[in-house]
Amino acid sequence: MPELLLFLLGPMLAALLLQLFLLHRPRSRSSKLRFLRFLVPLTALVPLFLALQVWFNQSGFFWQLAFLFWLAVAAAILLGYALAWGVFALLRRRERKDQSPS
Secondary structure, three states, X not given: OHHHHHHHHXXXXXXXXXXXXXXXXXXXXXXXXXXXXXXXXXHOHHHHHHHHHHHHHOOOOOHHHHHHHHHHHHHHHHHHHHHHHHHHHHHHHHHHHHHOOO
């Protein structure tokens, strides 16, 4: 059971930290990292393709569990991506609140 949590929390935390790093980079038109913000959701395609491969092969006794596992990994990556955007929005709101004259 701990291995399963590691396989789900690992991609989620990696996606969260990578997306937060990319979002906190300075924004400029000439920034080469500007398009890397879409890297995290694109990495979710890898487990989705693995899930499709398991679906089409249907080999083994527990192929349904393998299919659900890869779907869960992709969902964990997308959840980390969404959480990073939420954390970033909350941090920006707090920064704006601190900078506004009261």
